[in-house]
Amino acid sequence: MTKTKWTLIIIGSIDLLLIIMHLFSYYFLFLKPTGYIIPIAANIIVLAIIAFRHPRINNLLVVAGVLLGTAIMLIFAFFIWIGENSYKKIDSPHNQQALVVEYRKFTLGETTYYYDFYKTKYGLIGKELSDQSIQIMVQGTENPGRLNAEEILGMDNSEWVAKRIVRFITFEGPKEIHLDSDSRQTDVKSTSPDSQFIDKKEIEQFIEKAEQKTDGDEISINGNTLVTRYDDLSGQYWIEVQNPDDQAPIPRQQCTRIVHNKERQYYMLEECTHKWEYELYPITNE
Known part of the structure; x- marks a missing residue:
């Protein structure tokens, strides 16, 4: 030949x-x-x-x-x-596994930040986590400090909460990237900061109490304390989000309800003071 x-x-x-x-x-x-x-x-x-x-x-x-x-x-x-795509690798403390972030932004009145993720073992070949891309839109008035794309996602403060899960404290609140599809279910116990598993029934009971307009019921999730509130005079009810020592993922504020988001597989806090929704806790399978 x-x-x-x-x-x-x-x-x-x-x-x-x-x-x-x-x-x-x-x-x-x-x-x-x-x-x-x-x-x-x-x-x-x-x-x-x-x-x-x-x-x-x-x-x-x-x-x-x-x-x-x-x-x-x-x-x-x-x-x-x-x-103008940029790249940053986030190494895992557990082994040679790493997460590569591909990011860019588009500005037209407001700025939209796009993030794609690739899991890699040795940094040579990456597998795109195509179903976990993140898009964050920021109005100019919401970003007075002119945070850059890395700060909007919270790359420098990212945390490996498990061997296959990376948590980012983003401009919109905490978001998790799962390097394996099954880790969304099998590693739920490791996703809370204190590694304490929360029974799905406890969250369901709290949602029911909130809907019944009870006052003073509490539940702790990922460091945040949620308290149901009801005012007899106005007939208004809400969920108070407490953040002890400002260390929990969700800032102190008030929200209207907790809902099941089956598409994102999360319990979501909705209609909150600072923004519309936050990811609260993964929905686990029985």
């Missing part, structure tokens, strides 16, 4: 590998900042050299092919450039 055939087999195998990896959401992390520009450029250069050396291929066709490939590469590079 000639060198030309071996070269074509090698470059074709690399292309096939990248395509298969992309279909299954796996990526070479060192290629992410430049997308597929490096493989595209390698293909153009290798194929151009082979074509120029082949006696049966018109050199004008080779030049046209190189120009077309270069144009495609430049267009692709332009979209990468305007995307």
